[in-house]
Amino acid sequence: MIPVLGACSDSEPTGPVVPSTEAPQQSVSHGPFFPECGGISDETIAQLTEVPGLVNTAKTSVGCQWLSGGSILGPHFSFSWFRGSPIGRERKTMELSRTSVEDINIEGHDGFIGINEDPDPKIGVNLCEVGIQFNDDFIEWSISYAQPPFPDACEVAKELTRQSIVNSK
Amino acid sequence: MTRRVLTGAIAALASLVMLTGCSQTVAGTAAKSGSGDVPRNDNSERKYPNLLKECEVLTEDILAETVGADPLDIQSTFVGAICRWQAANPAGLVDITRFWFETGSLDNERSVAEQLEYQIENRSVAGIQSFVMRPNDPNGACGVASDAAGVVGWWVNPQTPGMDACGMAIKLMELTLATRA
Numbered sequence: 231m232i233p234v235l236g237a238c239s240d241s242e243p244t245g246p247v248v249p250s251t252e253a254p255q256q257s258v259s260h261g262p263f264f265p266e267c268g269g270i271s272d273e274t275i276a277q278l279t280e281v282p283g284l285v286n287t288a289k290t291s292v293g294c295q296w297l298s299g300g301s302i303l304g305p306h307f308s309f310s311w312f313r314g315s316p317i318g319r320e321r322k323t324m325e326l327s328r329t330s331v332e333d334i335n336i337e338g339h340d341g342f343i344g345i346n347e348d349p350d351p352k353i354g355v356n357l358c359e360v361g362i363q364f365n366d367d368f369i370e371w372s373i374s375y376a377q378p379p380f381p382d383a384c385e386v387a388k389e390l391t392r393q394s395i396v397n398s399k
Numbered sequence: 400m401t402r403r404v405l406t407g408a409i410a411a412l413a414s415l416v417m418l419t420g421c422s423q424t425v426a427g428t429a430a431k432s433g434s435g436d437v438p439r440n441d442n443s444e445r446k447y448p449n450l451l452k453e454c455e456v457l458t459e460d461i462l463a464e465t466v467g468a469d470p471l472d473i474q475s476t477f478v479g480a481i482c483r484w485q486a487a488n489p490a491g492l493v494d495i496t497r498f499w500f501e502t503g504s505l506d507n508e509r510s511v512a513e514q515l516e517y518q519i520e521n522r523s524v525a526g527i528q529s530f531v532m533r534p535n536d537p538n539g540a541c542g543v544a545s546d547a548a549g550v551v552g553w554w555v556n557p558q559t560p561g562m563d564a565c566g567m568a569i570k571l572m573e574l575t576l577a578t579r580a
Binding site for chain 2: 260290308310319
């Protein structure tokens, strides 16, 4: 990759790791308030994901993460609330890395749904992420399974997103 | 987005760079940024030179060291404008969260922290206006947000009590703000 880039001296310089420009602050419009973890209880997560022994390991102002036994070795489930961050960037990341990303509307709000399909047909769609925009904010539910059997990851992601939107104020 | 299959993302990005590295022509019609019907917040066509690099402001070694873990005992679980890691302090696992909201603001973060009923302490970190937030967590979870390039924040969530999570989060913020010098 480096020699290819080196051959193009007139190409755009690569960006710095830390964004160096101050963000434009004009007319930023935030969305609704989401309660902690999108208002989703540990019990609801356990019931919908059908994974026992989940631990809420990162309850923060920007979301929550549930891991099996509290460890990253296993399925990952998370809620994230982005406040003043472009949903387009998150979607682009998924478009470059996932099997497919499509538009979705949940409870009247637009966003994307991305899946990853394991090459092994016995595993199938093991990851589904739903992002929904609220003005300059967005929320994202990420459902990632490790080993089958597991329920339809997108049905889990969509239901958690729906409940979070209903819980917003 | 969750970290699993990120290797694929990097490979996809690498091949994208290889394919477009020397090309100067792009098909399509030029349009001014922000024009058209697409809301500016949902424009996937926009250039994102820092895609997938947002989590690399501090190296994983520094993250691990700051929360008292072996540099080999840390793993990323989520990447993007919100990044998550888990590190193994000998006393117990520690989750680390970083956020960077480029059009966010410290005031909006404080307003959310107030609505979440966190204990809030305004303070300066490396000369930058900031606040520390503490939920009522038995393991002492602690977050810090600073007024920098929008708003930047760190959270440290230990899975066992007895760690200085606020001290760790503030240290991570000091290191982050130092990289902007």
